[in-house]
Amino acid sequence: MSKVYNFSAGPSMLPEAVLQQAQTEMLDWQGTGMSVMEMSHRGAEFMSIAKTLHDDLRELMAIPDNYQLLFLQGGATAQFSFIPANILGDKQKACYINTGAWSAKAIKSAQPYCDVIVSASGEASNFTAIPEYADWNIDEQAAYVHYTPNETIHGVEFQTIPDVGDLPLVADMSSNILSRQVDVSKFGLIYAGAQKNMGPAGVTVVIVRDDLLGKAQQGLPDIFNYEKQAKQESMLNTPATYNWYLVGLVLQWVKAQGGVAALEKTNQAKAKKLYEAIEQSSLYTNPVAVADRSRMNVPFILADSGLDKAFLAAAQEQGFLSLKGHRSVGGMRASIYNAMPESGVEALVQFMAEFERTH
């Protein structure tokens, strides 16, 4: 197999060291004679995997003691509904910031549960900029404020945490969790599907502050109830055991890289290289406001869309995979999550320059 660089937006590339360790341990986890897939989730072996997973995430994100960690199924998409169902309490409204495709989906999913106030929207800029904080229309009667720190499709990312006063701030960090340091204490709830920066699809992390528990709507099935899941350590039913194990391996890899702070530095350097290459070129452009550009997902368009096919074919042939942009925005998109090495971005930049020279 030749060397490839996978720029897929998700599921996306995993660190090679993680895949190798999973391969080594596939048939026999640490001398037990069992694959992790075959273990009882109540057995001592798996309990130790689960404990390390919880401890490592707490350590890496410096999660305070008054937050619960849940590892659930159903993706970030299921949380779009479970969040209002769990934390509205007796409030009837929630504020949402609309910065692109994913926040729009979160808004649509919340509407059956409450009066959704869209406090700010990037629609006027075609979702190429984050609406100015000063213009946000936050309703003090709302149960929470929801936003999407990184819009995976549009490539816009918040560079700071918005201040929403005393209201709980809820964040969909699916595509930038563990990519930069965040102060968890500023949030009421953080959630993320694993398949971008944390592991394979099939497990979703929810980090929820204690005071938001115990407010679930009547009739909500226990399995979707944060408080009940927290009490049972996300084992109200059989959890996605192998996925927990793989996320655990990714967290150990993050630690070995020097933690989130070290990855943040590399991510900054990677993004800088790619954006600078786009800026300097006369073939490629990125439509996003400079201050709001994502470090994780870099969309770019070719000056002549007639060249798109040739670009993608040449990229594929040289091992640069999954660069096609999302169908809703067109063009190209390079997703450069934690697992993408700096050398992968450097190679892509070289390829792009060479393509420009020859076309």
Ligand SMILES: *Cc1c(COP(=O)(O)O)cnc(C)c1O
């Ligand atoms: C990918 C993604 C989702 C959807 O995640 P699923 O796990 O497929 O439900 C939601 N929000 C953001 C920001 C994403 O990038």
